Amino acid sequence: DADVTQTPRNRITKTGKRIMLECSQTKGHDRMYWYRQDPGLGLRLIYYSFDVKDINKGEISDGYSVSRQAQAKFSLSLESAIPNQTALYFCATSDEREPNFSYNEQFFGPGTRLTVL
Amino acid sequence: SQQGEEDPQALSIQEGENATMNCSYKTSINNLQWYRQNSGRGLVHLILIRSNEREKHSGRLRVTLDTSKKSSSLLITASRAADTASYFCATAPLPSGGYNKLIFGAGTRLAVHP
Numbered sequence: 001d002a003d004v005t006q007t008p009r010n011r012i013t014k015t016g017k018r019i020m021l022e023c024s025q026t027k028g029h030d031r032m033y034w035y036r037q038d039p040g041l042g043l044r045l046i047y048y049s050f051d052v053k054d055i056n057k058g059e060i061s062d063g064y065s066v067s068r069q070a071q072a073k074f075s076l077s078l079e080s081a082i083p084n085q086t087a088l089y090f091c092a093t094s095d096e097r098e099p100n101f102s103y104n105e106q107f108f109g110p111g112t113r114l115t116v117l
Numbered sequence: 118s119q120q121g122e123e124d125p126q127a128l129s130i131q132e133g134e135n136a137t138m139n140c141s142y143k144t145s146i147n148n149l150q151w152y153r154q155n156s157g158r159g160l161v162h163l164i165l166i167r168s169n170e171r172e173k174h175s176g177r178l179r180v181t182l183d184t185s186k187k188s189s190s191l192l193i194t195a196s197r198a199a200d201t202a203s204y205f206c207a208t209a210p211l212p213s214g215g216y217n218k219l220i221f222g223a224g225t226r227l228a229v230h231p
Contacts, residue, residue, distance in 0.1 A: 004159070035221075042205060042221035043160070090159055103148045103167070104209050104219055108159035 003027045004109035006091050012115045019078040021112050023091030032074040033092040033106065034058075034066060036085075043090065049074055050096075081116040088113050123206055123225040131230050136193040138225040140206030141186075147209040149182055150219065151191050154203045163191075163204075196229045203227070 004025045013019050023032065030051055035043040035058075045058030047066040055066060063085060065077045078085055092106040124139045140149070148167045152160040166173045166182045166189065173180045179192040193200055203226050207219040 040223060042223045044221075045218065048218070088157070092160075103165060105150065105162050105165055106160075106219060107162065108152075110159045111157065113157070 004091060004093055004107055006089075006109040006112050008112060009110065010113045012117065013081055014117050015082055017081050017116075019081050019114065021076045021078075021089055021091075021114070023074045023076070023109055025072050025091075025093045025107075025109075027093055027095070027107060028071075029093035029095040029107070030071065030097055031094045032068065033094075034064075034074070034076045035090045035092065036060065036087040037090060037111075038087050046076065046089075078114075078116075081114075083116045086114060086116045123204070123222045125225060126223070127226045127228070129228045129230065130196055132196060132198055134196055134229075136196050136200070136227055136229070138191045138204050138206075138227070140189045140191070140208075140222060142189075142206075142208045142210075143187065144208075145211045146184075147211055149180075149189050149209070150207045151178075151180060151189075152205045152207060152221075154205065154224070156202070160205065193227075196227075198229050198231050201227060201229045 007022045033048045034046040037043050044060050046064050047058050049055050049068045052068045067075050089112045091109040094104050094106045122141050146168055150165045151163045154160045164175045164180050166180050177194045182189045203224040205221050205224045207221045
C-alpha cells in the first residue's frame with residue numbers, strides 16, 4: 001500500500017550494529033504496528049502504538065525498541081542486531097476512531113528485508 | 118502462540134479452477150480477516166467477517182465462518198494466475214482488552230498455473 005512506506009527496503013548489517021527501520025503513513029490512522037515475518041511463519045507482533053504517547057509491547061519485543069515521533073511516523077530499532085533477527089519486517093496501520101472504526105483492518109507497508117550477518 | 122492455522126500449507130491448481138483454503142482457530146473471536154501477500158511484499162486486506170456473520174462475498178471471494186467449529190474458509194472462484202500468492206487468516210480474539218489485536222496464521226501458498 002503506497003500510503004504506508006518503509007525505509008530502507010533492504011538492509012544487510014553485522015552482528016552488534018544498531019539498526020533503525022522507519023515507517024511513515026499518509027493515511028491519517030491513529031494506530032501503528034511493527035511485525036516480523038520469518039519463512040513459513042505468520043506475522044508476529046513486535047510493538048504497537050495507539051498514538052504518540054501510547055506504546056505497547058507485542059509478543060516478541062525483546063531486543064527491539066520503538067519510537068512514535070509523530071502520528072505519521074513509527075520507527076523500530078534493533079539496539080544490537082543478532083543473526084536471529086534476520087527477517088522481513090512490516091509496518092502496519094489501522095484506524096480505530098469513530099466513525100472510521102475498522103475492527104482492526106490493517107494496512108501494510110511493503111516491508112524491509114533485514115539480514116544480520 | 119499462533120491462533121489461526123491454515124490448511125493446506127500449499128495448494129497448486131490450474132487457471133479457472135476454484136481454490137479453497139481453510140483456517141482454524143482456538144479462542145472466541147471478534148472477527149476474522151483474510152489477507153493476501155504477493156512474494157516478498159506487504160499484506161493486503163481482502164475481507165473481514167464478523168463473529169455474528171456466517172458468509173460474506175467480495176467479487177470472486179467467498180468467506181464462511183463457523184464459530185461453533187472455530188473455523189473459516191476462503192473460496193476463490195475461477196482462479197487466475199494473478200491470484201498466485203500466500204493467503205493468511207488473522208483473528209481478533211476476545212476479550213480484546215480495548216485492543217483488537219490480530220493474530221496471524223502461517224498462511225497457505227497458492228500457485229495458479231496458466
